[in-house]
Each structure stands twice: as structure tokens, then as C-alpha cells.
Amino acid sequence: MxxxxxxxxxxxxxxxxxxxxxxxxxxxxxxxxxxxxxxxxxxxxxxxxxxxxxxxxxxxxxxxxxxxxxxxxxxxxxxxxxxxxxxxxxxxxxxxxxxxxxxxxxFDSNFLIAEEGVDFTDIPIESAPPIDVLLQERNIAANELKELNSGKVSSGDSPSEKSVFIYHTHSWESYLPLLGLEGAKNENEAVDGKTNITIVGELLGQELEKRGVGASVDKTNIGQELDKKGWLSYKSYEISRSLVQNAMAGNDKLEYFIDLHRDSVRKDSTTAMINNQPYARIVFVIGEENKNFQKNLKFANELHKILNKQYPGISKGVLPKKGIGVDGIYNQDLSANSLVVEVGGVDNNMKELKNTVEALAEAISQIYWKAEEVNG
Structure with missing residues (x-):
């Protein structure tokens, strides 16, 4: 016993x-x-x-x-x-x-280039809700739509030659304020098949063309494409790769490839007040397993320096990624000027996003026109 x-x-x-x-x-x-x-x-x-x-x-x-x-x-x-x-x-x-x-x-990744005060809590986080959630489509919140349309002016004739290709591998990534969910505790609610990161892509294309830089913006609904093939979200880079390859095949003048994403971390990490204006902060992500890593790193570092010189703190830095559970290439082996750009997080609103898009467009255009001068 x-x-x-x-x-x-x-x-x-x-x-x-x-x-x-x-x-x-x-x-x-x-x-x-x-x-x-x-x-x-x-x-x-x-x-x-x-x-x-x-x-x-x-x-x-x-x-x-x-x-x-x-x-x-x-x-x-x-x-x-x-x-x-x-x-x-x-x-x-x-x-x-x-x-x-x-x-x-x-949180294993380390920023290769980091703004002062940035640490591992600022590392971008990706989340992939089920396919049925990615396919839902909602209209943009009325106040955010008003902000989106405010100050819009015609950019005039668009440059005939397109040099920048903007696309969205995780096209479902959205922002809580845009969906009328500002302050929601669950960041995974910031997904939508209609009101999402592609709006930011359109804005970036418009801002580039205002500066004389031709931009082609792809708005493929990646969630729908995954659903058609019966694929899970981790295969989204296979779909976006074909988009980039087709764009390159159809236009040999394309030089810069920007894959826009949205971070899942919260507002205190993704927002900055600069010159009394709110901005969504940026992170540049590079796949360490792609053959153009050093060239893409140079491109990212140039953008990082230009942005933080003009808008101190807007760019958190450059984050290389590789290993298990990470793509590690991000289609960046296709071009020496290719980046994943995380624009803000789930809590950023249209005002913050517009301000950042203008800053990013200005930095890209500076690099573009400098290269044009060098090439004669």
C-alpha cells in the first residue's frame, strides 16, 4: 500500500x-x-x-x-x-x-542594417489565415476612403516606359482601420480580398509617375489564385514568381521590382511621428538564399539611408531572412534591384500610409534618376 x-x-x-x-x-x-x-x-x-x-x-x-x-x-x-x-x-x-x-x-532573424533603437521586437511577423478568410471582400471604411481621395490630383501623362514593377505576394494583407476595425485586438482580422495592400501599391505607382518614373502595378488576387490551384498560402511566392517572370518577358525595360507587404506587429512598432506628421514605418526584407543577395542589399541600404536622412526613423532597417519556414529567396534571384518592403502594420491608417508612400516614392525616384544620369 x-x-x-x-x-x-x-x-x-x-x-x-x-x-x-x-x-x-x-x-x-x-x-x-x-x-x-x-x-x-x-x-x-x-x-x-x-x-x-x-x-x-x-x-x-x-x-x-x-x-x-x-x-x-x-x-x-x-x-x-x-x-x-x-x-x-x-x-x-x-x-x-x-x-x-x-x-x-x-524572432531569430537579426537586422543586418538597423535604425537606432530597433531590436528583435521590431522584426516583421507574418500570419496566414485560412483560405476562406483570405477570399472575403469588404469595402474600405468611409473615413479612410475620404482620406484616400483627399488631395488627389491628376499626375498628367504617365511615362510610356515602365521601369518599376510593383506586386503583392500576400495581396490579402490589409489594415484594421481600412476595414473599419481600428483598435481590434486580433491582428489576424486585418485580411481582405478587396481592401488590402494593393491600395498601397496603386498609391506608390501613382507617386512614382508623378516623379517621372514609369510604374506597372499588378493587383492579382493571390488568395483567389491559391484557391483555384488548391494550394496553401505558403505557396504564394510560386504564384507571384510567375507574375514577375511574365512582366519581365513582356517588358525588358523593367529594372526595379517591389513586393509590398504589411507587418503584423502593432502600432507602437510600426508608426512614427516625423516633423509633426504620422508615418507608417518600413522594413526592407532580403532573402539570404538568393544569388543577388549582395546587390539587393546595396539597393535596400541606399533606400534606407535616403529615407532616414529625409524622414528620420521611417525605415527600421534591412532584415535578411533564411532557414526553415522561410522562403529565403522572395523572387529576388530574378533581379539585382528587387525587395520585399513591409509598409506599416495592422494598425496603420490611410493618412500614415499615404505619407510613407510619398516618402518611399521619392527615395526610389532619387535612385532611378541618379542611375539614369550615370547611364547617360
Whole structure:
């Protein structure tokens, strides 16, 4: 009888231990996801893998060691060995739990180029609701429609030569205010087959053409195309790839390819007041697994610098992405001037989006006209 009670006691204690451990784990995750304490922030502008590899070689080859003099020395042998053995990084507490909590790996990416104050809590988050949700179509909220149409003037004759191709791989991504849902707690409600990111694409095309830069805007309903094929949303890049390829085949003058997206993080991360005007903040995303990575990085960095010089803080920075659960290419292998651009988040309204589109169009046009001058 004593053995029976002992066995029951052990099982109860095991359950208690699991409950307490799980609770503590989620408390830590919550702290990491919301904290702005510098201890939790990752370092930017560093390639840890390359640095460690070169240092290991440096111990055997003095020439390599001398070449690294003055370089970043934040990766001593002990911490490197500890990371290799445990997969835990001593200067990044997130690594203790990234493999234990589903979805936490979304915060694994590091900004390669980052504006001051940006940390892993600013990393764009993508969410993909079921196909039936993506197919719903709603009209834009009346007050947002009024803002959209305010100040509209004819841009005159559109440039006959189209140099910029704007498309929307996740065309269903929308904004809560545009759908009359401002302040809604569930960010996944910001999806629609009609009132969505394609409106931002149209605005960008118009603003570019005002500046003499010809733009072609594709408004394909990707959700409908997925539904026709019976595909899930993760295959959306296969559909948008064909759109880009067809556009290139039909116009060899296209030079710049902009895939517009909307972030899922909330307003405090995606909004900035600049010169007393509200702006939706931007993030440039580059697939690290595409052959044009360095060229696309140069393009993104140019845009980032121009934007933040004229509108300090409007661009969060440049985020490279690769690995499991990530496309890693984003059609960027097709062009040296190709980017995913996250424009604002679920809480941004039309005023904020319009201001940002004007700023982005100005930056793109500056790069375009500079290149035209160089090419004669």
C-alpha cells in the first residue's frame, strides 16, 4: 500500500513540476517579447558565423589573425565552444528557449542594417489565415476612403516606359482601420480580398509617375489564385514568381521590382511621428538564399539611408531572412534591384500610409534618376 501511495505521489509531483516549468517558460517568453532592456537585444551588423570561422582559422594561420586585428572581438573561444555544445548564445538569452516554444523562432532573424533603437521586437511577423478568410471582400471604411481621395490630383501623362514593377505576394494583407476595425485586438482580422495592400501599391505607382518614373502595378488576387490551384498560402511566392517572370518577358525595360507587404506587429512598432506628421514605418526584407543577395542589399541600404536622412526613423532597417519556414529567396534571384518592403502594420491608417508612400516614392525616384544620369 505504501508503494502505491509513493507512486501516486511521484506522479503528482511530476505533474506539478511540468506545470511550474511550463509557466516559468512562458513568463520568460513574454518578458523577452515585450522587454526593451538592452540585455535582451541582439547585436546588428555582425555575421557571427563568419567571424567565428575566421577566428578559428586565425589561430592556425597568423596572416588571418593579423587581418582580423581591430575587428569585433565579442566571440571568445569559451563562448564559441559553449554555443557549439549547447546551441545557447551567452549574449542572447532568447537562445535558451527558441527551440522550446512554437513560433518563437520568428524572432531569430537579426537586422543586418538597423535604425537606432530597433531590436528583435521590431522584426516583421507574418500570419496566414485560412483560405476562406483570405477570399472575403469588404469595402474600405468611409473615413479612410475620404482620406484616400483627399488631395488627389491628376499626375498628367504617365511615362510610356515602365521601369518599376510593383506586386503583392500576400495581396490579402490589409489594415484594421481600412476595414473599419481600428483598435481590434486580433491582428489576424486585418485580411481582405478587396481592401488590402494593393491600395498601397496603386498609391506608390501613382507617386512614382508623378516623379517621372514609369510604374506597372499588378493587383492579382493571390488568395483567389491559391484557391483555384488548391494550394496553401505558403505557396504564394510560386504564384507571384510567375507574375514577375511574365512582366519581365513582356517588358525588358523593367529594372526595379517591389513586393509590398504589411507587418503584423502593432502600432507602437510600426508608426512614427516625423516633423509633426504620422508615418507608417518600413522594413526592407532580403532573402539570404538568393544569388543577388549582395546587390539587393546595396539597393535596400541606399533606400534606407535616403529615407532616414529625409524622414528620420521611417525605415527600421534591412532584415535578411533564411532557414526553415522561410522562403529565403522572395523572387529576388530574378533581379539585382528587387525587395520585399513591409509598409506599416495592422494598425496603420490611410493618412500614415499615404505619407510613407510619398516618402518611399521619392527615395526610389532619387535612385532611378541618379542611375539614369550615370547611364547617360
Amino acid at each position: 505504501t508503494g502505491l501511495f509513493l507512486n501516486i505521489y511521484r506522479k503528482i509531483m511530476m505533474v506539478v513540476f511540468i506545470v511550474i516549468s511550463t509557466t516559468v517558460l512562458f513568463l520568460i517568453a513574454g518578458l523577452l517579447s515585450t522587454s526593451n532592456i538592452s540585455f535582451f537585444k541582439f547585436k546588428v551588423n555582425g555575421d557571427i558565423g563568419a567571424e567565428v570561422f575566421l577566428r578559428i582559422i586565425g589561430y592556425e594561420n597568423p596572416l588571418i589573425g593579423h587581418a582580423l586585428t581591430g575587428a569585433n572581438t565579442d566571440y571568445p573561444i569559451f563562448s564559441t565552444g559553449f554555443r557549439l555544445l549547447t546551441n545557447v548564445e551567452m549574449n542572447d538569452i532568447r537562445s535558451l528557449i527558441r527551440s522550446e516554444i512554437p513560433g518563437f523562432s520568428a
